[in-house]
Amino acid sequence: MRIRILGARVIDPASGLDQVADLYLADGRIAAVGTAPAAFEAEQTLDARGLIAAPGLVDLSVALREPGYSRKGNIASETRAAAAGGVTSLCCPPLTKPVLDTPAVAELILDRAREAGHAKVFPVGALSRELAGEQLAELVALRDTGCVAFGNGLASFASHRNLRRALEYAATFDLTVVFHSQDAALAEDGLAHEGPMASFLGLAGIPETAETVALARDLLLVEQAGVRAHFSQLSSARGAQMIAEAQARGLPVTADVALYQLILTDEALADFSSLYHVQPPLRSRADRDGLREAVKNGTIQAIASHHQPHEPDAKLAPFGATEPGISSVELLLPLALSLVQEGVLDLPTLLARLTHGPAQALRLPAGRLAAGAPADLVLFDPQAATLAGEHWLSKGRNCPFIGHVLPGAVRYTLLDGRISYQA
Amino acid sequence: MTLPDPAALLPGMAAELTRHLQAHHIDTPRFVGIHTGGVWVAQALLATLGREEPLGVLDVSFYRDDFTQGGLHPQVRPSTLPFEVEGQHLVLIDDVLMTGRTVRAALNELFDYGRPASVTLVCLLDLDARELPIRPDVVGQTLSLAPDERVKLLGPAPLALERQALASA
Amino acid sequence: MTPNDAKRPLQLNDQGQLRHFLSLDGLSRELLTEILDTADSFLEVGTRAVKKVPLLRGKTVCNVFFENSTRTRTTFEMAAQRLSADVITLNVSTSSTSKGETLFDTLRNLEAMAADMFVVRHADSGAAHFIAEHVCPDVAVINGGDGRHAHPTQGMLDMLTIRRHKGGFENLSVAIVGDVLHSRVARSDMLALRTLGCPDIRVIGPKTLLPASLEQYGVRVFHDLAEGLRDVDVVIMLRLQRERMQGGLLPSQGEFYRLYGLNTTRLALAKPDAIVMHPGPINRGVEIESAVADGAQSVILNQVTYGIAVRMAVLSMAMSGQTAQRQLTSESASEEPN
Numbered sequence: 001m002r003i004r005i006l007g008a009r010v011i012d013p014a015s016g017l018d019q020v021a022d023l024y025l026a027d028g029r030i031a032a033v034g035t036a037p038a039a040f041e042a043e044q045t046l047d048a049r050g051l052i053a054a055p056g057l058v059d060l061s062v063a064l065r066e067p068g069y070s071r072k073g074n075i076a077s078e079t080r081a082a083a084a085g086g087v088t089s090l091c092c093p094p095l096t097k098p099v100l101d102t103p104a105v106a107e108l109i110l111d112r113a114r115e116a117g118h119a120k121v122f123p124v125g126a127l128s129r130e131l132a133g134e135q136l137a138e139l140v141a142l143r144d145t146g147c148v149a150f151g152n153g154l155a156s157f158a159s160h161r162n163l164r165r166a167l168e169y170a171a172t173f174d175l176t177v178v179f180h181s182q183d184a185a186l187a188e189d190g191l192a193h194e195g196p197m198a199s200f201l202g203l204a205g206i207p208e209t210a211e212t213v214a215l216a217r218d219l220l221l222v223e224q225a226g227v228r229a230h231f232s233q234l235s236s237a238r239g240a241q242m243i244a245e246a247q248a249r250g251l252p253v254t255a256d257v258a259l260y261q262l263i264l265t266d267e268a269l270a271d272f273s274s275l276y277h278v279q280p281p282l283r284s285r286a287d288r289d290g291l292r293e294a295v296k297n298g299t300i301q302a303i304a305s306h307h308q309p310h311e312p313d314a315k316l317a318p319f320g321a322t323e324p325g326i327s328s329v330e331l332l333l334p335l336a337l338s339l340v341q342e343g344v345l346d347l348p349t350l351l352a353r354l355t356h357g358p359a360q361a362l363r364l365p366a367g368r369l370a371a372g373a374p375a376d377l378v379l380f381d382p383q384a385a386t387l388a389g390e391h392w393l394s395k396g397r398n399c400p401f402i403g404h405v406l407p408g409a410v411r412y413t414l415l416d417g418r419i420s421y422q423a
Numbered sequence: 424m425t426l427p428d429p430a431a432l433l434p435g436m437a438a439e440l441t442r443h444l445q446a447h448h449i450d451t452p453r454f455v456g457i458h459t460g461g462v463w464v465a466q467a468l469l470a471t472l473g474r475e476e477p478l479g480v481l482d483v484s485f486y487r488d489d490f491t492q493g494g495l496h497p498q499v500r501p502s503t504l505p506f507e508v509e510g511q512h513l514v515l516i517d518d519v520l521m522t523g524r525t526v527r528a529a530l531n532e533l534f535d536y537g538r539p540a541s542v543t544l545v546c547l548l549d550l551d552a553r554e555l556p557i558r559p560d561v562v563g564q565t566l567s568l569a570p571d572e573r574v575k576l577l578g579p580a581p582l583a584l585e586r587q588a589l590a591s592a
Numbered sequence: 593m594t595p596n597d598a599k600r601p602l603q604l605n606d607q608g609q610l611r612h613f614l615s616l617d618g619l620s621r622e623l624l625t626e627i628l629d630t631a632d633s634f635l636e637v638g639t640r641a642v643k644k645v646p647l648l649r650g651k652t653v654c655n656v657f658f659e660n661s662t663r664t665r666t667t668f669e670m671a672a673q674r675l676s677a678d679v680i681t682l683n684v685s686t687s688s689t690s691k692g693e694t695l696f697d698t699l700r701n702l703e704a705m706a707a708d709m710f711v712v713r714h715a716d717s718g719a720a721h722f723i724a725e726h727v728c729p730d731v732a733v734i735n736g737g738d739g740r741h742a743h744p745t746q747g748m749l750d751m752l753t754i755r756r757h758k759g760g761f762e763n764l765s766v767a768i769v770g771d772v773l774h775s776r777v778a779r780s781d782m783l784a785l786r787t788l789g790c791p792d793i794r795v796i797g798p799k800t801l802l803p804a805s806l807e808q809y810g811v812r813v814f815h816d817l818a819e820g821l822r823d824v825d826v827v828i829m830l831r832l833q834r835e836r837m838q839g840g841l842l843p844s845q846g847e848f849y850r851l852y853g854l855n856t857t858r859l860a861l862a863k864p865d866a867i868v869m870h871p872g873p874i875n876r877g878v879e880i881e882s883a884v885a886d887g888a889q890s891v892i893l894n895q896v897t898y899g900i901a902v903r904m905a906v907l908s909m910a911m912s913g914q915t916a917q918r919q920l921t922s923e924s925a926s927e928e929p930n
Contacts, residue, residue: 196805200617202717202740202776205804271602271725272718316696316726318716320739482633485645485908492919494609494912495647499629501636509641535642 001417002026004042007049008379012369013352014055023053025375028416032371048379051411054351055369056088056376058358060256061232061304062329064121065395067108068097073309073395075109078329079118081394083421085305085332086410088376089359089366090119094126095153101126101137103145110146118420120376122148122364124178127166133157136166140173149230149362151178154279156214158184160221167225176228176362181214181239182206182280191320193235193283197266203319206281208236215239219246222253230361231255233306235280237290244299254361255299257291258306259336260326262344264288268400274315274322275400278306292344301357303336303350305329309396327396333378334386334406341407347382375417384409426574429467429547429582432563437471439561440514440545447541449512455479457529458500460518463578464547468516479504481515486528502532509537518576520546523557548574548584602724604913606920611913612724612733613906615742616783624751624787630905631752631898637674638901647908648677651708655681656699657736658714663872664736664746667896668711671903680707695719696727703728709911710734717741717776730918732910734903740776746871747780749902751788753895754826757867761785765792767820767862768811769852770830770879771801773841777871778830782809796820797852800841817852821861829854829870829879845878855881859889867891 005023010033012018017033024032024040031037062082065073082090092109094100100109106123113121125147129135132155139150150170157163170177187210192198194205215231219242222229234240234257243255260278265285268276276282294300308325315322328335336354339345345353359367366376386409389402413421444452454476456465462480469478484499515529526544533539545561550568568574568586577583601618605611610623637645653672657665665681672679684698699710709732712720717739724733737743751761758764766785772778772795785793786809793811795802806813814820821827832848842848859868868880868890876882885892 194804196808199803199805200779200808202738202742202779204740272721274722318695318714318719318722318738320716320718321695485633485637485647490647490912490915492915494916495630495908499633501633503636531646535640535644537641 002041002043003414003417004036004040004045005048005053005377005379006045007047008051008053010053010369011348011351012055013348014356014368015370017369018348023377025414025417028375028418030369030371030373030375033369046379046412050383051379051381053369053377053379055355055367056378056413056415057086057332057354058364058367059087059090059305059307059329059332060302060358060362061258062087062090062092062307063095063309063325064092064109065309066096066112067105071311072314075112075121076116076118077393077395078307078309079113079116079121080421081330082307082332083118083413083415084330084393084410086378086380086413087119087329087332088378088413088415088420089122089364090329091122091124091148091362093124093153094131094151099126099131100124100147101129101131101142103138103141106142106145106147117415119415120366122146122362124148125150127152127170127177128157128162131155133159134162136169139170139175143173143175148364149176149178151180151232154180154182156182156184160217164221164225167221167227171225171227174228176230179218179229179231180233180280181211181218181231183210183214186210186213190281191277192269193266193281195266195284197269201269201272203269208238208283208287211236211239211280212242215242219251219253223251229253232304233258233280234291234300235261235283235287237287237294240290240294240299244294247299254301255294256302256304256358256361257295257300259303259332260306260328262288262292262295262303262339263335264400272319273400274317274319275326275398277315277319277322277324278326279324295353296345296349301353302361303353304358305332307394309394310398311395312397315398325398327394327399328401330393331386331388331399331401331406333380333410334388334408335401337382337408338406375414377412377414378410379412379414380408380410382408386410426566426584426586427564429464429563429576429584432547433467433471436545436547436561436563437468440468440543441472443543443560449541449543451512452514452543453479453506453508453511454514454516455481455504455533457515457517457525458482460576460578461516463576463582464518465516466579467582468545477505479506481529481532483525483528483532486532488524488528504536507537508533508539510540513539513542514545515542516545518546519548519550519574520557520559521550521552523553523555526557527555547576550574602721605917607916609913609916610906610909611917613744613910614720614724614733614735616744616747616780616787617742619787621787621789624748624784627748627902627905627909628752628755630909631748631901634674634901634904635898637904638897644674644676646676648672648675648911651677651911652706653677653679653709653711653907654702654707655679655711655736656684656702656713657682658684658695658712658719659737661713661737663896664713667899668736668903671900671907674900675904675907677907695723699723699727703731707731709907711736713737715739730914732914734906734910737776740774741779743776743780743871745899745903745906746777747784748906749895749899750777750781750828750869750871751784752898752902753867753869753891756898757891758825761788761790764790764826765794765824766790766826766828767794767796767824768828768830769796769817769820769854771832771836772797772806772830773801773803774833774836775830781828782811786810794820794824798842801836817858818861821858824862825866827854827859827862827866827868829868829874831871831873832875832879849878853877853879853881854884856883856887859884865889869895872896
């Protein structure tokens with residue numbers, strides 16, 4: 001399908017392009033930016049005056065809940081929600097049932113994703129079998145089936161030795177390992193950031209050291225193994241600092257942070273609202289500010305939604321009995337734009353952290369808006385507003401931002417030159 | 424019609440009460456005032472009678488029948504009865520008798536302390552607006568008010584009666 | 593970015609009266625004083641031949657205890673009975689798989705059976721809030737203890753004890769000793785003391801048993817018992833549970849007793865007329881010496897009596913507040929044009 005998109009302000013963080021230009025799409029790719037290719041006959045024209053065109057967002061952490069957690073969501077519903085948020089490429093974590101530790105599960109996910117056709121799915125495979133942290137999963141077989149990186153979720157490896165070996169194995173084949181650094185013993189039974197709020201509410205605390213102690217260990221082992229490492233879901237300023245120091249030492253480490261960690265703090269817990277129960281937990285203002293700074297200066301080069309939809313029962317209980325997670329992928333772009341509205345980031349930097357940054361971290365064929373690249377785009381109106389929750393697509397309504405008015409509104413999301421979402 | 428001066432009513436009430444107690448052969452009455460106005464009247468009455476016995480104070484908040492409409496009164500005070508109720512002749516004193524419900528509550532409360540031998544009811548004013556079969560034995564004065572009027576006793580010294588208009592519904 | 597309308601505090605009705613009793617956080621000095629004054633009246637009821645008043649006659653109070661407790665349950669039962677209410681007690685055991693479901697459904701079912709008030713005790717912090725907010729907003733919820741968060745009736749009965757034995761809070765020095773980290777009683781006590789104007793609140797214990805960020809309560813922290821007890825007027829000893837030894841928080845009960853146990857010698861460091869309190873049940877020889885627990889300065893048994901009166905006060909005030917709210921709501925509904 002040949003599509004012509006007229007009059008948008010085109011921003012491509014990868015190349016630094018930021019100007020009003022027409023876009024020409026053909027055969028699922030961007031044929032040209034600016035001037036029409038010779039003899040281009042558009043079958044569809046989109047009037048994009050007043051809109052911004054950016055590469056489709058790349059979300060490194062979207063739980064699709066399939067296979068195994070159908071009450072919480074499925075690939076069709078959650079990728080559809082992602083498209084509404086402006087996302088064209090996403091990574092799903094290995095926490096499925098069965099765990100994503102065999103090629104069969106990876107194939108199932110990729111097939112379903114292709115069938116649904118709302119977003120490109122790049123699975124993150126399990127680093128260890130059953131995510132138990134002992135036996136290695138068949139990383140190369142998983143890679144060949146389409147896994148782009150490997151991780152163990154929040155479950156740490158009990159044995160440092162086993163972790164080291166897993167990292168060395170991954171390094172052998174130049175595979176990227178995704179870390180969710182949290183020391184299980186220090187975090188034990190914790191529900192909220194160990195600070196004044198948790199103290200006051202009587203909630204068991206997860207100290208900052210649960211993250212930093214694990215990070216220290218992980219970074220040293222990464223250095224020793226020479227493996228490519230991506231640190232996901234950072235929650236503390238100190239943790240971001242440790243990543244910066246490692247990068248300064250020349251280690252090939254990248255990092256992402258959940259968008260809600262840049263917005264919320266543990267103060268949100270004041271009424272015991274389970275909507276704010278997340279893992280790793282929301283921490284202090286100082287942590288949020290440190291994370292914002294790290295995103296600004298590029299230490300953290302990716303912002304992810306960390307989308308975790310849940311059925312209502314999972315949140316309808318006293319705080320400690322609820323499951324952690326926020327469902328928010330369908331708000332990714334407008335919610336992220338609130339950071340621009342508040343002056344935390346400028347628009348090009350924000351878009352870089354949502355497109356080029358994440359794509360680079362996991363070496364994904366995504367996040368660029370240039371001639372020859374896949375036609376994965378988002379067109380949004382920066383002057384409009386989104387009433388979160390109005391047309392909710394995700395199966396999980398566990399989102400504290402529902403009812404909020406967010407800046408900006410996604411008008412179109414295009415996937416391989418085909419409209420995957422239209423407002 | 425003007426409201427009477429309570430001080431002027433007391434001598435008459437004292438005399439009538441004395442007659443009543445004698446007629447019923449009550450030698451050691453126990454005096455109980457219903458908080459707050461009844462207590463003031465009781466104190467003034469005891470002074471008029473020249474008696475110095477201890478006065479019981481009854482707060483009927485927990486026995487009222489309007490809990491489901493109005494809820495708990497914000498200023499509950501403890502009741503204090505410095506004597507046994509069991510087998511005693513009580514003189515129950517209140518300031519204004521209107522519907523009779525306060526007296527009903529007071530009687531219920533007194534009976535939860537024990538079983539009195541008798542209860543004599545003394546009221547400064549009877550507004551002749553009873554909704555229950557409660558009848559005072561000694562009254563200072565009987566008055567009729569307009570439907571939207573109420574009377575309030577101010578005190579403890581000097582005692583004075585004040586007319587109040589009810590806020591329109 | 594937040595939704596527009598400001599939230600009415602969950603515990604209060606539109607007129608600022610108590611409609612749930614979940615925590616002492618956010619309650620004014622006036623309201624706490626009102627609870628104490630009302631409790632005083634109910635104490636008097638306990639001295640009569642008939643220890644009942646008809647205030648809650650015809651109302652059904654459900655004690656829903658997800659955590660075992662004989663003492664708190666019994667005093668709530670007595671309090672409700674002395675108000676002439678009908679009382680049902682449910683001891684619900686929680687299994688980790690069905691926790692949330694059981695709580696929600698259990699209470700909804702009870703509400704459907706026309707319970708007028710719930711007294712809830714639960715192992716999860718925030719359980720009472722959850723019920724008041726999401727399960728039964730129109731049924732008064734009284735928090736009988738939720739996890740580590742709050743035990744507001746215990747806090748108030750402790751305050752009544754202090755007021756009755758010490759007159760007021762203005763010039764008082766109060767020490768809370770022991771496992772504050774896991775104690776909902778301590779949290780409620782600290783909040784109440786601060787609201788009621790106590791100028792010197794001290795918390796004494798080893799680092800492992802004290803929560804982070806205690807300064808937000810306006811208290812002074814001591815790790816040395818002798819130093820902390822010097823010249824205090826009130827000593828509140830907290831219970832030390834056996835599990836604390838297993839969790840690596842303490843080496844042994846013996847060492848705890850040696851360092852933080854209240855014996856006669858240590859008590860002598862406080863003012864000569866200092867009172868000794870304990871929420872109970874006491875562990876003799878672990879946090880307190882028998883001689884002190886049974887001694888002249890101990891008001892531990894009085895606390896139990898005050899507990900009934902405080903609970904009667906809270907039950908009646910909350911019922912009253914809910915009733916008033918229903919009236920206000922129906923009045924404003926009837927004012928709307930047809």
